[in-house]
Amino acid sequence: xxxxxxxxxxxxxxxxxxxxxxxxxxxxxxxxxxxxxxxxxxxxxxxxxxxxxxxxxxxxxxxxxxxxxxxxxxxxxxxxxxxxxxxxxxxxxxxxxxxxxxxxxxxxxxxxxxxxxxxxxxxxxxxxxxxxxxxxxxxxxxxxxxxxxxxxxxxxxxxxxxxxxxxxxxxxxxxxxxxxxxxxxxxxxxxxxxxxxxxxxxxxxxxxxxxxxxxxxxxxxxxxxxxxxxxxxxxxxxxxxxxxxxxxxxxxxxxxxxxxxxxxxxxxxxxxxxxxxxxxxxxxxxxxxxxxxxxxxxxxxxxxxxxxxxxxxxxxxxxxxxxxxxxxxxxxxxxxxxxxxxxxxxxxxxxxxxxxxxxxxxxxxxxxxxxxxxxxxxxxxxxxxxxxxxxxxxxxxxxxxxxxxxxxxxxxxxxxxxxxxxxxxxxxxxxxxxxxxxxxxxxxxxxxxxxxxxxxxxxxxxxxxxxxxxxxxxxxxxxxxxxxxxxxxxxxxxxxxxxxxxxxxxxxxxxxxxxxxxxxxxxxxxxxxxxxxxxxxxxxxxxxxxxxxxxxxxxxxxxxxxxxxxxxxx
Numbered sequence: 001x002x003x004x005x006x007x008x009x010x011x012x013x014x015x016x017x018x019x020x021x022x023x024x025x026x027x028x029x030x031x032x033x034x035x036x037x038x039x040x041x042x043x044x045x046x047x048x049x050x051x052x053x054x055x056x057x058x059x060x061x062x063x064x065x066x067x068x069x070x071x072x073x074x075x076x077x078x079x080x081x082x083x084x085x086x087x088x089x090x091x092x093x094x095x096x097x098x099x100x101x102x103x104x105x106x107x108x109x110x111x112x113x114x115x116x117x118x119x120x121x122x123x124x125x126x127x128x129x130x131x132x133x134x135x136x137x138x139x140x141x142x143x144x145x146x147x148x149x150x151x152x153x154x155x156x157x158x159x160x161x162x163x164x165x166x167x168x169x170x171x172x173x174x175x176x177x178x179x180x181x182x183x184x185x186x187x188x189x190x191x192x193x194x195x196x197x198x199x200x201x202x203x204x205x206x207x208x209x210x211x212x213x214x215x216x217x218x219x220x221x222x223x224x225x226x227x228x229x230x231x232x233x234x235x236x237x238x239x240x241x242x243x244x245x246x247x248x249x250x251x252x253x254x255x256x257x258x259x260x261x262x263x264x265x266x267x268x269x270x271x272x273x274x275x276x277x278x279x280x281x282x283x284x285x286x287x288x289x290x291x292x293x294x295x296x297x298x299x300x301x302x303x304x305x306x307x308x309x310x311x312x313x314x315x316x317x318x319x320x321x322x323x324x325x326x327x328x329x330x331x332x333x334x335x336x337x338x339x340x341x342x343x344x345x346x347x348x349x350x351x352x353x354x355x356x357x358x359x360x361x362x363x364x365x366x367x368x369x370x371x372x373x374x375x376x377x378x379x380x381x382x383x384x385x386x387x388x389x390x391x392x393x394x395x396x397x398x399x400x401x402x403x404x405x406x407x408x409x410x411x412x413x414x415x416x417x418x419x420x421x422x423x424x425x426x427x428x429x430x431x432x433x434x435x436x437x438x439x440x441x442x443x444x445x446x447x448x449x450x451x452x453x454x455x456x457x458x459x460x461x462x463x464x465x466x467x468x469x470x471x472x473x474x475x476x477x478x479x480x481x482x483x484x485x486x487x488x489x490x491x492x493x494x495x496x497x498x499x500x501x502x503x504x505x506x507x508x509x510x511x512x513x514x515x516x517x518x519x520x521x522x523x524x525x526x527x528x529x530x531x532x533x534x535x536x537x538x539x540x541x542x543x544x545x546x547x548x549x550x551x552x553x554x555x556x557x558x559x560x561x562x563x564x565x566x567x568x569x570x
Contacts (some may be wrong), residue, residue: 034196042135077094093164118137120193162211269519272564273566286302298310324343337354339354348364349363388429411456471494
């Protein structure tokens with residue numbers, strides 16, 4: 001055995017291998033458990049409840065200083081090496097920290113490329129994410145900045161440097177732990193990483209930092225890692241070793257980043273463009289309508305007994321209509337420049353004349369006036385109300401001209417102008433009614449098979465399908481418009497209250513009180529994405545002419561009621 005080389009006793013070697021194997025297994029269990037149980041709930045909670053992330057961003061901001069410090073320490077040590085002067089203890093520790101940081105960057109970039117995980121939120125080049133478009137998981141070897149969440153580079157870098165300092169200055173260990181904890185809190189609070197990203201980053205950082213320290217030649221003479229750091233000097237750590245590690249870093253960065261140059265990042269299904277506050281609006285928000293030419297939204301603020309008028313161009317509330325009784329349905333008839341508001345509290349339909357929306361009439365239907373639809377082909381407005389009826393109102397004459405009786409109270413319904421029919425959800429009768437509006441009669445009742453509480457509805461004209469959402473259990477029912485036969489039933493989110501078809505992109509949007517929007521392929525009805533919104537945000541409006549989806553978000557905690565404006569992508 002040479003004077004400089006000493007083999008590690010087999011018992012000690014086995015102990016080290018056992019300890020690191022236990023650490024790796026524990027990390028794997030933690031990552032797996034977090035991925036299945038904690039990652040998504042934490043990301044959703046942060047997104048919905050943390051409105052100001054400034055403090056969390058600043059908690060991990062000190063890591064930005066690592067890179068310039070790294071080059072300063074390397075330049076300092078290089079100068080001392082050229083002068084053939086011994087390193088001081090601070091230089092030795094600093095050099096070891098640099099080596100650890102560089103090695104960790106190399107290892108972490110390789111792992112990011114290998115695992116290819118999407119991020120919690122969208123930060124770079126419209127990257128796919130859990131919050132933006134419901135993507136959650138791993139795409140191994142995908143490459144690109146949009147698939148580099150796992151492991152957390154910030155956490156690994158901090159832990160690798162802290163590991164070197166842990167052995168070098170043991171008396172300051174509480175500070176090292178606090179530094180790592182601060183970075184972890186910052187990354188989670190800013191929604192920059194999933195918890196499992198951070199767990200894996202901690203292991204990568206500690207392991208790489210420990211190995212970097214043990215690679216010192218002085219370690220061949222000592223079992224104590226801090227002695228390795230103390231012994232580093234110009235002859236014990238020749239410059240080529242640092243150069244080699246730097247080369248590895250460049251290669252690792254190239255491997256981890258170059259995949260994105262050739263891979264197309266997946267477009268998000270919806271991009272959140274704006275949040276328009278509705279003011280002091282409390283309680284439930286019901287349906288939404290639009291004046292396309294003036295770019296205005298009408299929001300039924302049921303819990304407030306008001307309807308808010310939102311100017312989309314200015315991004316603010318333009319006017320509030322009061323004196324209503326539980327407004328539920330709203331519709332705007334452009335030809336008459338009239339807003340129709342159905343009130344559940346007194347069964348009336350109130351009329352307001354544009355452009356200033358002055359009161360211009362009232363039609364009393366009886367009770368529980370609910371959903372409202374407009375048929376522009378004949379200027380008719382159809383209102384569902386009472387224990388089972390559709391009222392037909394002449395929008396120009398502003399009076400009721402007809403009625404169709406139904407087996408039970410109508411919920412969501414749609415008009416098919418091409419056939420003159422209405423398709424109506426009647427959940428208390430456990431089915432759907434097909435109405436011939438010109439004849440003022442029901443021509444068919446379709447049974448709801450295997451599900452109940454069918455509320456929202458849409459018509460997919462390209463495939464002649466009628467879509468109905470059931471709440472118990474949460475399902476999308478696809479029916480043949482010609483005979484009502486059930487074509488498919490697929491799972492969806494809970495407490496849905498609105499449903500729209502995007503014919504341009506062949507998509508279906510479902511807004512749910514569970515706090516998400518489900519997006520389906522309108523041809524296969526496979527779910528494409530799940531977009532987080534907020535709890536209770538179950539009503540929405542898709543306006544094809546504006547190419548925007550508006551979601552009504554009720555007030556919650558410190559967050560005011562608002563309209564969230566989404567732009568479909570691509």
